Amino acid sequence: SVLLRRPSDTLVLRNRIILQLQIISVLQWVITFLVMGAACALILLYIGRHPEWVRNWTVWKHFRDYFPIRLIKTHTFLLIRNYIFEYHPHGIVYFGAFCNSGTEATGFSKKIPGICPHLATLSGNFRLPLPQDYLLSGGICPVNRKAIDYIFSKSGTGNSVGGAAESLDCTPGKNIVTLKNRKGFVKLALQQGADWVAVYSFGENEVYKQIILKKCQRLKTQQIKQYHYLYVHSLKKTA
Numbered sequence: 396s397v398l399l400r401r402p403s404d405t406l407v408l409r410n411r412i413i414l415q416l417q418i419i420s421v422l423q424w425v426i427t428f429l430v431m432g433a434a435c436a437l438i439l440l441y442i443g444r445h446p447e448w449v450r451n452w453t454v455w456k457h458f459r460d461y462f463p464i465r466l467i468k469t470h471t472f473l474l475i476r477n478y479i480f481e482y483h484p485h486g487i488v489y490f491g492a493f494c495n496s497g498t499e500a501t502g503f504s505k506k507i508p509g510i511c512p513h514l515a516t517l518s519g520n521f522r523l524p525l526p527q528d529y530l531l532s533g534g535i536c537p538v539n540r541k542a543i544d545y546i547f548s549k550s551g552t553g554n555s556v557g558g559a560a561e562s563l564d565c566t567p568g569k570n571i572v573t574l575k576n577r578k579g580f581v582k583l584a585l586q587q588g589a590d591w592v593a594v595y596s597f598g599e600n601e602v603y604k605q606i607i608l609k610k611c612q613r614l615k616t617q618q619i620k621q622y623h624y625l626y627v628h629s630l631k632k633t634a
Contacts, residue, residue, distance in 0.1 A: 413457075413460070416457040417457045417458070417460050417461030418461065419457070420454050420455070420457035420458035420461060421458055421461045421462075421490075423454070424458060424488075424490075424493070425488060427526075427529070449532045449533045450497070450498050450499045450533060450534065451498075451499045452498070455494065455498035455499070455500035456500050458494060458498070458500060459494050459498075459500035459501060462490065462494075462598070462602075464490065464491055464494045464495065464500070464501060465501060466495045466501035466502065466503060466506060468506045468507060470592065472507055472509075472510055474509040474510070476589070476590055477547050477587060477588070477589040477590070478510070478589055478590050478591075478592050479580055479583065479584050479589050479590070479591055479592065480496070480512075480592045480594050481580060481591060481592065481593055481594060482594045482596065483561065483570075483572045483593070483594070483595055483596070484561055484564075484565060484570050484571065484572060484596065484599050484600055485561035485562045485565070485599075486562060486565055486596065486599035486600060486602060486603075487562050487565050487602070487603050487605065488602070488603075489516075489562075489599070490599065490602060491596040491598075491599050492514060492594075492596070493514060496512040496513075496514045497512075497514040497533050497534065497535055498533070511534070512534065513534050513535070513536045513546055514533075514534065514535045514536070515535075515536055515537065515538035515542070515543065516530070516535055516536075516537070516538055517537075517538060518537040518538065518539050520537075521537050540579075540583070543583060544583075544587070547587040547589060548587075561573040565599075565600045565603065565605055566600060566604070566605050567600060567601045567604055568600075568601075569600065570600060604632075
């Protein structure tokens with residue numbers, strides 16, 4: 396009977412190890428996104444600025460499997476063109492965009508060969524030297540005009556740039572896209588002769604539960620109590 400239980404026990408242990416690796420992979424990215432701190436100094440001693448090596452880290456595969464995340468290509472891309480990938484919905488920490496275009500965990504280079512992706516994120520993330528180098532090592536760039544113009548004009552063709560007001564509307568069960576007053580990417584694409592590519596992420600808004608509050612001119616005590624209850628109730632459900 397002991398021998399019969401061993402394969403089952405081994406399988407359970409293996410699944411637990413895999414789950415822990417997935418959790419650690421996601422946690423390290425969340426900590427990097429929120430804190431980025433002195434740990435970057437130690438990492439930089441090893442990584443320098445070698446995007447391909449960083450993009451192929453094994454940790455990103457565990458990161459991918461935690462959710463899980465897949466990249467599905469529905470269009471053929473030409474190497475003589477540049478592209479602007481518009482990623483919707485943004486989500487709070489844009490897990491899908493980072494995993495698909497900031498790493499090779501989902502096989503970006505194999506599915507879209509010849510295209511060099513540059514994930515564009517908030518410029519504020521590049522103000523500190525060490526976090527800046529950590530992000531640049533993965534091919535990530537600031538989402539500003541100067542950086543994107545440089546990629547399109549100095550790096551030749553075959554480049555793609557993706558880019559957060561949309562994150563404020565991130566809530567499970569709803570997909571709200573902010574486009575009405577967002578026309579800068581249209582102007583940029585026309586000036587650079589780049590093609591637009593609409594990228595849609597299914598499940599991005601399901602990662603976090605966020606309570607969306609409407610702006611109130613006159614607050615009532617009952618309203619405050621109601622939203623306080625909703626907040627506490629949400630915490631209890633996730634605990």
